[in-house]
Amino acid sequence: MTILLVLVAVPLAGAVVAWVGERMHEGSARWVALATTTVQGALTVMAMSTATVAGPAGSGGNGLVALDGLSGPLVSLTALLGIVCVLASWSTRRGPGAYFGLLLWLQAAVTAVFLAANILALYVAWEAVLIPMWFLIGVWGHEGRRHAAMKFFVYTFAGSALMLVGILVALRNGASASLGASAFAVASTAQPAVFWLLLAGLAVKIPVWPLHTWLPDAHVEAPTAGSIMLAGILLKMGGYGFIRVALPLAPEAATAAGPLLATLGVIGIVYGAVMALAQTDLKRLIAYSSVSHMGFVVLALAVGTPAALTAAVLVMVAHGVTSALLFLLAGALYDRTRTLEVARLGGLQRTIPAWGTAFLFGCLASLGLPGLAGFPGELLTFLEGFEAYGWWMVAVAVGVVLAGVYNLRAVRRVAHGPEVPAWKGLADLDWRERLAVGLLALPIVALGVWPSLVTSAASPVVAALVARMGR
Amino acid sequence: MTWTIIAPTLLAAAGAVCALAFDAFGMRRSASGAAVAGAVAAGAVPLALLPSSVSVAWVIPVLEAAVALITAVTLVGGWRRSTTSSSGPMSAALGGLVLSASLLVMITHDMVLLLVGLEAMGLAAYGLTALGGTAEAREATMKYVIQGAVATGLLIIGVSVLFVASGGSGGYAQVVTATGASPFPRSAIALAWALLACVLAFKCGAFPFHWWAPDVYEHSSPPAAALLASVPKIAVVVATAQLFVQRGLSSTMLTFATPVALIAALAAGSIVFGNLAALRQRSMRRMLAYSGIAQVGYALVGVVSRAPVAAMLCITLYGLAAAGAFLSVEAVGDGDPSWDGRIDTLAGLGSRRPRLAAAIAALMLSMTGIPLLAGFVGKLAVFSAAVDTGWTWLAVLGVVGSVVSFGYYGRVLGAAYLTGDGIAGSKVRSGAAEAATLLTAIAVVIAGMAPLFVGGLAALSLFAR
Numbered sequence: 001m002t003i004l005l006v007l008v009a010v011p012l013a014g015a016v017v018a019w020v021g022e023r024m025h026e027g028s029a030r031w032v033a034l035a036t037t038t039v040q041g042a043l044t045v046m047a048m049s050t051a052t053v054a055g056p057a058g059s060g061g062n063g064l065v066a067l068d069g070l071s072g073p074l075v076s077l078t079a080l081l082g083i084v085c086v087l088a089s090w091s092t093r094r095g096p097g098a099y100f101g102l103l104l105w106l107q108a109a110v111t112a113v114f115l116a117a118n119i120l121a122l123y124v125a126w127e128a129v130l131i132p133m134w135f136l137i138g139v140w141g142h143e144g145r146r147h148a149a150m151k152f153f154v155y156t157f158a159g160s161a162l163m164l165v166g167i168l169v170a171l172r173n174g175a176s177a178s179l180g181a182s183a184f185a186v187a188s189t190a191q192p193a194v195f196w197l198l199l200a201g202l203a204v205k206i207p208v209w210p211l212h213t214w215l216p217d218a219h220v221e222a223p224t225a226g227s228i229m230l231a232g233i234l235l236k237m238g239g240y241g242f243i244r245v246a247l248p249l250a251p252e253a254a255t256a257a258g259p260l261l262a263t264l265g266v267i268g269i270v271y272g273a274v275m276a277l278a279q280t281d282l283k284r285l286i287a288y289s290s291v292s293h294m295g296f297v298v299l300a301l302a303v304g305t306p307a308a309l310t311a312a313v314l315v316m317v318a319h320g321v322t323s324a325l326l327f328l329l330a331g332a333l334y335d336r337t338r339t340l341e342v343a344r345l346g347g348l349q350r351t352i353p354a355w356g357t358a359f360l361f362g363c364l365a366s367l368g369l370p371g372l373a374g375f376p377g378e379l380l381t382f383l384e385g386f387e388a389y390g391w392w393m394v395a396v397a398v399g400v401v402l403a404g405v406y407n408l409r410a411v412r413r414v415a416h417g418p419e420v421p422a423w424k425g426l427a428d429l430d431w432r433e434r435l436a437v438g439l440l441a442l443p444i445v446a447l448g449v450w451p452s453l454v455t456s457a458a459s460p461v462v463a464a465l466v467a468r469m470g471r
Numbered sequence: 472m473t474w475t476i477i478a479p480t481l482l483a484a485a486g487a488v489c490a491l492a493f494d495a496f497g498m499r500r501s502a503s504g505a506a507v508a509g510a511v512a513a514g515a516v517p518l519a520l521l522p523s524s525v526s527v528a529w530v531i532p533v534l535e536a537a538v539a540l541i542t543a544v545t546l547v548g549g550w551r552r553s554t555t556s557s558s559g560p561m562s563a564a565l566g567g568l569v570l571s572a573s574l575l576v577m578i579t580h581d582m583v584l585l586l587v588g589l590e591a592m593g594l595a596a597y598g599l600t601a602l603g604g605t606a607e608a609r610e611a612t613m614k615y616v617i618q619g620a621v622a623t624g625l626l627i628i629g630v631s632v633l634f635v636a637s638g639g640s641g642g643y644a645q646v647v648t649a650t651g652a653s654p655f656p657r658s659a660i661a662l663a664w665a666l667l668a669c670v671l672a673f674k675c676g677a678f679p680f681h682w683w684a685p686d687v688y689e690h691s692s693p694p695a696a697a698l699l700a701s702v703p704k705i706a707v708v709v710a711t712a713q714l715f716v717q718r719g720l721s722s723t724m725l726t727f728a729t730p731v732a733l734i735a736a737l738a739a740g741s742i743v744f745g746n747l748a749a750l751r752q753r754s755m756r757r758m759l760a761y762s763g764i765a766q767v768g769y770a771l772v773g774v775v776s777r778a779p780v781a782a783m784l785c786i787t788l789y790g791l792a793a794a795g796a797f798l799s800v801e802a803v804g805d806g807d808p809s810w811d812g813r814i815d816t817l818a819g820l821g822s823r824r825p826r827l828a829a830a831i832a833a834l835m836l837s838m839t840g841i842p843l844l845a846g847f848v849g850k851l852a853v854f855s856a857a858v859d860t861g862w863t864w865l866a867v868l869g870v871v872g873s874v875v876s877f878g879y880y881g882r883v884l885g886a887a888y889l890t891g892d893g894i895a896g897s898k899v900r901s902g903a904a905e906a907a908t909l910l911t912a913i914a915v916v917i918a919g920m921a922p923l924f925v926g927g928l929a930a931l932s933l934f935a936r
Contacts, residue, residue, distance in 0.1 A: 164854070
């Protein structure tokens with residue numbers, strides 16, 4: 001319990017130290033941030049090893065924070081991406097004190113979302129994510145940053161404000177504020193209202209098509225670390241909230257909404273893939289691929305069996321590391337070329353071989369190559385979806401094929417083909433970028449060959465949850 | 472015993488009188504100081520007399536102290552004006568009078584005293600607006616006075632009817648019980664209550680009785696606007712909550728739409744109109760004025776939901792942030808006298824004056840209702856009360872309004888932080904207005920975080936149940 005509070009407190013304290021430290025000694029903020037995220041990573045490992053990983057969050061207690069097999073993988077993902085983000089922002093020149101302070105604040109808030117064992121604590125943490133992200137996009141972003149920051153804020157705030165009403169209605173209708181309470185579901189008559197109000201907030205975050213339109217703008221305009229946090233962590237808050245809050249509160253309404261959600265998920269998979277295919281900007285391509293991958297999460301949530309929910313967690317973690325790697329590489333490239341126009345790139349495998357290899361690896365992971373992180377979760381989702389909805393899943397297969405097409409086409413156009421003279425003397429990845437790539441490549445391979453890293457933790461929790469719902 | 476209840480009112484008035492006396496001898500600093508001292512003393516007394524155990528009896532004294540301290544902060548924020556211009560001491564004295572009357576409105580449980588308090592408050596507010604000095608300020612004052620005169624007439628009629636119908640007793644509770652059993656036609660009594668609701672709506676600037684508000688807040692001096700946009704509004708909403716959330720009130724209204732439905736309509740109208748109108752504003756003060764209409768709407772949702780404490784909390788936490796926001800207008804103007812008051816021209820404030828910009832950001836986000844800032848606590852309280860009493864649609868309207876409000880509050884943030892980067896202006900000396908703004912911002916942050924530490928989230932959960 002205490003160590004969990006420390007997990008939130010460490011980045012918060014680090015944020016203050018980074019901000020103050022930078023004023024006293026220039027260039028210290030990034031070291032503070034690196035130290036903080038490393039410490040948080042170590043503490044996460046400790047917490048994971050000591051926590052009772054099975055059982056619903058906070059069962060038996062009325063605590064503020066809890067760690068279980070559902071939140072554990074996502075907390076670990078957050079800790080890992082925190083370190084990667086610091087490494088990716090190493091050469092931030094503009095106001096590094098404020099920048100790293102906000103990054104650590106964001107880190108603390110997201111960790112708090114996953115650890116929260118009280119529904120109001122979860123909401124407070126959920127909203128606390130908004131402000132640092134708004135600043136990160138708006139101040140440190142690219143040309144269209146102002147518009148993107150506002151759009152991001154208004155979309156997510158609109159969703160989460162309705163989510164708050166949903167929470168209040170749930171509390172009014174007999175739900176306990178504690179997320180681990182056994183009698184958690186609200187009265188049947190109130191379930192549709194609770195479910196749809198909660199879904200408004202969750203669906204914007206995931207994002208569920210057609211509420212995704214904030215995502216490409218925000219992902220593209222954000223600085224590299226912002227994109228990594230957005231794609232890697234913030235989208236997962238939606239899926240996590242669905243399993244942690246919406247499903248247990250309103251199981252009947254969720255079952256009723258299943259077919260509709262599944263349809264939206266499948267549309268998201270295909271739509272995201274088709275849009276990714278049409279993009280000429282590398283970062284935008286990765287952003288739309290996120291819509292497609294998160295479509296799998298929506299589909300898995302709609303199916304709602306224990307196996308499907310486990311698959312949803314697996315896809316979320318896998319997409320977290322994969323998209324983080326791709327955005328990291330895109331950011332590293334942009335730092336060097338100041339452009340991500342696919343048409344202006346080419347032959348980078350020869351120009352900067354380490355980058356090219358890492359990019360190929362990331363794209364293979366993204367298209368769902370067996371043996372890498374993306375494969376097991378999406379396969380399991382597909383199988384569960386087939387079980388539930390039958391041949392409609394052909395559409396998903398189309399999405400998977402398109403994922404292969406847009407990923408491999410990106411590799412061919414960017415990394416292969418004739419070298420572009422303008423990029424002749426480009427510097428390859430430096431030590432810190434290689435370290436960050438390594439930190440992400442490791443779990444991508446690990447999850448690919450050993451998905452039970454996540455599933456063994458998550459499945460008992462979701463099984464207990466589904467059993468409690470009486471499905 | 473009894474005199475201690477009225478002591479804050481008297482102390483604030485005494486401060487104002489001393490300010491006038493000092494002014495007679497040309498001692499401007501002493502005059503302003505006396506008004507501030509009166510306000511601080513008015514705030515200290517209720518705090519010193521708090522009952523030993525936490526209970527509902529704490530609410531009004533704590534709010535009195537809050538209102539008095541907000542007044543003191545706005546008077547400090549207006550220090551430059553009140554010590555350099557010849558009308559300065561007068562505005563400090565009027566500020567003290569606004570406070571004195573507001574405190575009376577808050578503590579009274581008697582119709583006649585309510586009438587007296589509201590009128591005194593109105594007179595001081597007219598004067599304070601007129602001291603804005605410009606032609607626009609005089610025009611705004613005229614508008615304010617004329618509409619105020621109509622309101623006064625209606626108030627007197629309403630109070631008289633209830634007074635007579637209840638057989639000459641003016642106490643809130645007695646009026647409710649007595650009019651329930653009165654031989655007077657029910658419709659007349661209901662009409663009197665409706666008149667009262669409308670007059671109170673006028674006094675706190677709720678839609679559709681808000682027409683004076685934007686002009687008054689825009690053309691009075693920013694520190695005066697800071698006072699007028701917070702203290703009287705808090706007082707009036709507190710009085711409304713006390714008057715309209717009483718057992719038996721609805722049952723006396725059998726033949727006419729209950730006043731609760733009327734207040735619900737006022738609240739909904741204020742939320743919709745205030746937010747939409749504020750979206751269109753380019754001037755910071757005018758935006759704050761219209762957004763204030765919406766904020767009163769949120770607080771009235773608490774009255775509708777029969778949650779008086781929630782309504783009072785909501786309006787007070789808003790008033791705190793609103794006072795800070797208007798003071799920040801003064802602070803920005805202090806540093807850059809050529810500032811035209813438009814939101815867009817705040818560009819680059821984040822790099823020019825980081826501290827002030829951070830304070831403004833906290834105040835704007837608090838008024839938006841972002842968690843961990845004061846505004847969220849108030850909104851959570853009223854919206855959860857609304858859901859609890861079946862007014863879910865009002866809660867939904869409220870949160871949608873809050874989202875819309877980021878359209879204009881966020882524009883201030885956007886101007887301050889997202890545009891005009893790299894313009895490192897000359898160092899500005901920070902004056903009293905900036906200090907006062909920072910103070911309110913710190914208070915907003917502390918009040919927003921307090922539920923996390925004081926009793927943990929249990930405090931928040933309490934509101935949610």
